[in-house]
Amino acid sequence: MGQLLRLATAGSVDDGKSTLVGRLLYDTKSVLADQLDAVHRASVDRGLATPDLSLLVDGLRSEREQGITIDVAYRYFATPRRSFVLADTPGHVQYTRNTVTGASTAQLAVLLVDARKGVVEQTRRHAAVLALLGVPRLVLAVNKIDLVDYHEQTFVLIAKDFTAHAAALGYQDADVLSVPVSALVGDNVVDRSDRTPWYQGPTLLEHLETVPAEEERPNAPFRFPVQYVIRPRTPEHPDYRGYAGQVAAGSVAAGDEVLVLPGGQRCRVDRVHTADGDVPRAVAGESVTVLLSEDVDIARGDLFAAVDRPPRLTDELDATVCWLADQPLRPGARVLVKHGTRTVHALVADLLARFDEQRLESTADPDSVRLNEIARVRVRTARPLAVDDYRACRRTGAFLVMDPVDGSTLAAGLVGSPLPLPGHARPAGRGEPVDGVGSS
Template sequence: MSTTTTEELSATTLLRFATAGSVDDGKSTLVGRLLHDSKSVLTDQLEAVARASASRGQEGPDLALLTDGLRAEREQGITIDVAYRYFATPRRRFILADTPGHVQYTRNMVTGASTAELTVILVDARNGVVEQTRRHAAIAALLRVPHVVLAVNKMDLVGYEEKVFAAIAEKFTAYATELGVPEVTAIPISALAGDNVVEPSANMDWYAGPTVLEHLETVPVSHDLAHCHARLPVQYVIRPQTAEHPDYRGYAGQIAAGTFRAGESVTVLPSGRATKIVGIDLLGRPVDVAWTPQSVTLLLEDDIDISRGDLIVPSKDAPPTTQDIEATVCHVADEPLRVGHRVLLKHGTRTVKAIVKDIPSRLTLDDLSLHPHPGQLVANDIGRVKIRTAEPLPVDSYSDSRRTGSFILIDPNDGTTLTAGMVGESFASPEPVKDETDDDGWDF
């Protein structure tokens, strides 16, 4: 294991990152190589991988087995679930989400990248940019992942040719730039051989950039959400009714963004009732100030009706409440999403009934054109939707807040997650269409 001390870890920053790529591009091998070469793997884990590899007739340890933990993953040789791994170097701590490459598991890539500050997108140097590469780049752009690394893998299988790497990097960067990705760093690697993963490659002296780990350790990361719009989705109303605190009534939740202060005027949404914070409890102790991502209990001056799902915000910085939401979504369910579909919409801690009023467009990944009015979205489609909710919701734009600007659509019959949505996000602005939804009892 790494010899990083507790004191060193306390001084390092945290980077959340995700891997993505097509099947057999080598994501799990890259992750295994990162863990192995950074000395973040226990001896007994290495021994278990060596035994499993030997039982499959392999001469050396298959580092992909460090992340492919499900039996079905090992049998099929593909990643199915999102595998989270935690490791550290003296310079930084990491939370890694290794996401599947198979098209039917694209939904898991959305899950893994939703909280990431960086995404590593792998391509096979022999195949270059393929449809799944474009899909993953589009998802990274939609989720506003600040940093994207293009890892051109299996360079050993193309003779470590610079021109192969340069052509792929140019094509991907141009595509990502059209999507609005703010930064792309291209790195030629061989995850199997270890070239440019942790140690610089002796086989590619034409490349003078950082290794994957060097870039992960040095890429600027900002966790300063304390100055964003302050938002507290209420999770629970606390009323202990004890002799010591007979009138205690607190509103508990995790601060999604921003900072709250005792004495501050706040508004409860969607009701719009205004009041003042008279106390903040953090871990059972009163504090004057609390910020994201702390879990706190707010004590308010007035006894007003507040329940789970309400949103507490500063009165001077309240988002608009609306029943009409326009968003870009990634459809993740096998069942298509159609105009007129009755769904549940979960936003923060509130879940309300809703109807899909229109699907104005679907994104074509090849050329980033919009297919107008497709009528439905099928699994892994990215498109624009218009939704009408039964109750007004206080929503931010996703560009302002990844937490309070996002939502999911749920099947009301079985609880299946249908769609992940980003409020206000768009690749283009399609022409508005007339609402033609039938009156079916859910027409809010």
């Protein structure tokens, strides 16, 4: 079986995302018999002549009652050529925060539009969020093509409109594919439709099976946030001291020299341990316990990094945020910043620019940032953080902004400027080398 592809769906309400995902599951025979029986029964109860495939995805009772997706629904399926992890994200503007969550690890996103409506406000908003998160490839699924009588010119105009918007967000033509589909009928989802002879491109599944799915930065420098310090203190392991976590980027092997941040100590890796015993090397995405040759004061929130390519240690971040809270963000707000396994108090010192994802314009020095708006901000942290630019390393370039009172999530933040925001980009200047640690 081929390489794993992580993908997400996005789009406006009623564009047919859940039906499209259900169609993919149904036509690839990835649905269990009892699930399919339940969908058939529910569809009959609703008076439908054909199965409502969206019920394969919308699992919450409130989702079925309202006919909308609220939560991120993860589905796993496979074909002989590739396996897939799919995040079906909500379309309603109220749940943009869930779209951010579902798309944060995607290698490709399928963005749906209704062929009768074309590119709408939420389409442009989701495209901006996907660009912000660095999703490298997009598929525009022009759904319900059957409801416009498979009209070629309708599809062409929508595809041109979206491609121009994606280009302004930094996407190349080769990274965007437009496909005319009918999720309800099945046109060009898994099987090629003879009702669109004018379309010569691949079906949606053909594209998903063949699109490159490169791992994120295969030559990325080593990054390992310490999640937990293991000290069993048992007779069998009197001197055991391990540092558990997940490799965020790069790889680590016994004998490697690593840098411990924020302290700046250099240490040698003695062993890389797993539940099945020691392993010679661990790579990004693997959860392991790292044992060092030296005894060093290390705690949860510290970061192991490559000595020759360290992150930047700084207490000031110029970052891009997608604001996800009802109350607006204003300069001077006191927040918590969760970066990796470290959480620190912080101050939002400046609002540098607010991005209008509809007009692709920015406003310098806004007085506030409101729900679902994207902005450039300057954040000062109470303690230094070891960060990378988001484009260089997603895991150490991303952070959450949280409410210091109740811990609720206020924003998703990315170090640097992943979007091509015009104007007003002042570099942060307080990052200092610490104990031989340089800027990256």
